Amino acid sequence: MESGTIPDDRITASSFFGPDHEPYRGRLNGVAGESAWVPRYNTIGQWLQVDLGKMKNLTGTIIQGRQNADQWVTSYKLQYSTDGTSWTTYADSDGSEMAMVFKGNADRSYPESNLLTNPVDARYVRFLPQSWYRHISMRVEVLSCDTECSPDVYCVALGKTASQTSTVAGGVAYRAIDGITEGIYSANSCTHTAEEANATWWVDLGRSYPIDRVVIFNRQDCCSERINPFNIHIGDSDQVSMNPKCGGDHQIDVNRSFVPIECQAMTGRYVAVRLPGPSRMLSLCEVQIFGSLGKVQATAMVIEDLL
DSSP states (O other): OTTSOSOGGGEEESOOOSTTOOGGGOBTTOOSTTSSBOOSSOSBTBOEEEEEEEEEEEEEEEEEOOTTSSOEEEEEEEEEESSSSSOEEOBOTTTTOOBOBEEOOSSSSOOEEEEEEEEEEEEEEEEEEEEEESSOOBEEEEEEESSOOOSSEEEOOTTSEEEESOOOTTOOGGGGGSSOOOOOGGGSOOOOOOSBTTOEEEEEEEEEEEEEEEEEEOOSSSOGGGGOSBEEEEESOSSGGGSOBSSSOBOOOTTSSEEEEEEEEEEEEEEEEEOOSSSBOOOOSEEEEEEESSOOOOOOBOOOOOO
């Protein structure tokens, strides 16, 4: 959504308030127009729909409120579809089949992430606000994998907490785990550090996982050679450069957009990408981390069905 890879006409809604409140204004971190999708009717039953363009493995969502006003959604349901006609409401994983109501925002700007306990395959996704502050207003991102995410080996980094040693040009750390592999910096989905010694990016997975492989997506619009060589560190220390390395110095073919690194089930809570040496500048367009054993726990709450 934020990167613009999904065109405006694939973002639709039950209604919108008027000019500058259209569905396509509902992109994460969007500031154009009224800086959010705002429906005409402030009632349960309104929805914002995203057509992903093809079948993907849906692993989570991120939402924000309206950038220029104190309006936001405080809880929402999620529906998904393979054809845009038949819809399934995402249910709690405890066997009760109760529709899951996800935690929303507490202010207009902080991005609230929710991962799905059980990722699902879908092309179409709908956000259904259940409660809100003042008026329904949403900016959203859909987290998904193009690569197979099976029950045994699955994406564990999407929507988690990412950090880096510095940030320039708006290239914030979470862009590397937003589910978007676009390699063009202007698409707003790549990270960027300052030029510094041992530039490093890392993600906190929340708990330790056996890591089977890490897939690094590199920039394609320029500077592809900057990433070489790089190290991957995996371990439980928040001093991430002190954790063991997965292999040694890695290289990516600058004519390719990505490189998979096998890590042989190294275990750790933190996964870091580090550029060893002085005067290094790190830019990552996606870091896919595939772990095994157990399920990702969604940050969500089940509350009484409001419909």
